[in-house]
Amino acid sequence: MKILVADFIxxxxxxxxxxxxxxxxxxxxxxNIETLKNIYPKAEVINTPKNSVIYPGFIxxxxxxxFSNNKxxxxxxxxxxxxxxxxxxxxxxxxxxxxxxxxxxxxxxxxGVTSFGAISSNGNDLESCVKTPQRVVYFNEILGSKxxxxxxxxxxxxxxxxxxxxxxxxKFKPAISIHxxxxxxxxxxKKAVNLAKEKKFLISAxxxxxxxxxxxxxxxxxxxxxxxxxxxxIQKPINTKESFLKEFDDxxxxxxxxxNANFDDIVYLKSKDHSVAHCPRSNRLLGCGILDxxxxxxxxxxxxxxxxxxxSLNIFDELRSAIMIHANDDLNDLADKLIKSITSVPAxxxxxxxxxxxxxxxxxxxxxxxxxxxxxxxxxxxxTILHTKYVNQLYxxxxxxx
Ligand code: MCF
Ligand code: FE
Numbered sequence: 001m002k003i004l005v006a007d008f009i010x011x012x013x014x015x016x017x018x019x020x021x022x023x024x025x026x027x028x029x030x031x032n033i034e035t036l037k038n039i040y041p042k043a044e045v046i047n048t049p050k051n052s053v054i055y056p057g058f059i060x061x062x063x064x065x066x067f068s069n070n071k072x073x074x075x076x077x078x079x080x081x082x083x084x085x086x087x088x089x090x091x092x093x094x095x096x097x098x099x100x101x102x103x104x105x106x107x108x109x110x111x112g113v114t115s116f117g118a119i120s121s122n123g124n125d126l127e128s129c130v131k132t133p134q135r136v137v138y139f140n141e142i143l144g145s146k147x148x149x150x151x152x153x154x155x156x157x158x159x160x161x162x163x164x165x166x167x168x169x170x171k172f173k174p175a176i177s178i179h180x181x182x183x184x185x186x187x188x189x190k191k192a193v194n195l196a197k198e199k200k201f202l203i204s205a206x207x208x209x210x211x212x213x214x215x216x217x218x219x220x221x222x223x224x225x226x227x228x229x230x231x232x233x234i235q236k237p238i239n240t241k242e243s244f245l246k247e248f249d250d251x252x253x254x255x256x257x258x259x260n261a262n263f264d265d266i267v268y269l270k271s272k273d274h275s276v277a278h279c280p281r282s283n284r285l286l287g288c289g290i291l292d293x294x295x296x297x298x299x300x301x302x303x304x305x306x307x308x309x310x311x312s313l314n315i316f317d318e319l320r321s322a323i324m325i326h327a328n329d330d331l332n333d334l335a336d337k338l339i340k341s342i343t344s345v346p347a348x349x350x351x352x353x354x355x356x357x358x359x360x361x362x363x364x365x366x367x368x369x370x371x372x373x374x375x376x377x378x379x380x381x382x383x384t385i386l387h388t389k390y391v392n393q394l395y396x397x398x399x400x401x402x
Pocket of ligand 1: 064087179282305
């Protein structure tokens with residue numbers, strides 16, 4: 001047993017003082033330090049620097065580790081040029097090494113991320129996602145727009161799913177990602193959704209990310225029309241917005257982006273218990289707009305997306321950018337919501353027994369040390385976001401990694 005002591009402990013209801021946490025692999029007790037020492041006299045007491053805050057380990061709900069070797073390869077600024085540059089540079093992206101991926105998950109770890117949702121396009125990241133100290137929800141991706149290639153695409157996908165299932169543990173959970181309405185044939189979607197229902201897999205999908213995607217799936221026009229016409233001789237989308245959404249009616253799904261969703265779309269998504277990952281830097285860099293989180297009434301997480309559309313996987317870089325991008329939102333309220341969007345909200349969506357400091361949750365902690373004594377307790381979320389690049393200590397399942 002260990003007892004972790006800090007000036008502040010984060011809870012969804014606010015920051016508490018003069019308490020400590022007793023834990024082994026799980027959180028056992030939250031109480032006054034003296035009380036805990038009496039209950040667990042043999043426990044090792046771990047102190048933290050003055051002005052430290054214990055947070056539940058952070059969760060980055062959406063990342064693509066296999067794209068970790070991109071820095072100056074992909075085109076930014078607008079979605080279709082980016083997508084074309086992905087297609088053009090597949091060979092270079094395929095050269096992403098285990099070392100590149102290790103750098104990527106270590107960068108997340110140092111910023112306090114103890115769990116992440118990894119979109120796996122081809123399975124090259126499997127070993128890294130099994131080896132990393134972090135908990136991983138491993139989203140095996142399916143895509144393919146040509147009907148004649150559906151059988152091959154599905155076979156390749158199920159092989160990756162089967163392989164990932166073998167590593168299921170407390171730290172590794174296989175799941176399914178349907179890439180998007182513009183790229184995944186309805187036959188593949190149906191089969192993958194059925195598999196998710198049958199095996200009780202979590203499911204995720206990129207949706208309504210760019211204006212080009214919206215124009216294409218709502219009105220069969222725009223930049224995707226030119227792209228599909230040129231590459232595949234296709235003049236109509238394989239899925240419309242309505243037909244795509246319908247496939248997910250009976251399975252609560254973590255949609256990614258929704259930057260081009262309208263009010264009615266959100267009402268519909270709410271009625272089906274769906275949620276969304278907000279990726280502000282990725283959206284900015286791919287010219288996709290801003291997800292208006294202040295008016296969102298579905299659960300939302302904040303995520304970095306991959307290095308395919310970002311310059312770092314540091315979760316605090318993401319939160320700081322969110323603070324700047326949502327320039328008209330109430331500052332402290334936004335800061336509190338952003339902390340929830342990387343703790344309790346993704347934990348619930350990804351069905352992870354963490355994200356809150358509560359008895360019997362995993363002992364996953366990120367300890368942040370503020371540069372000075374906080375003058376107002378209700379501004380700690382904001383100050384944490386503004387002043388933190390790396391955490392002071394980090395625990396996963398009770399073991400220390402930073
Ligand atoms: O989230 C960003 C932008 N939107 C869509 N896809 C990706 C992102 N980062 C990487 N991707 C991957 C996606 O998983 O790029 C490929 C897919 O494998 C694009 S489709 C050729
Ligand atoms: Fe993504």
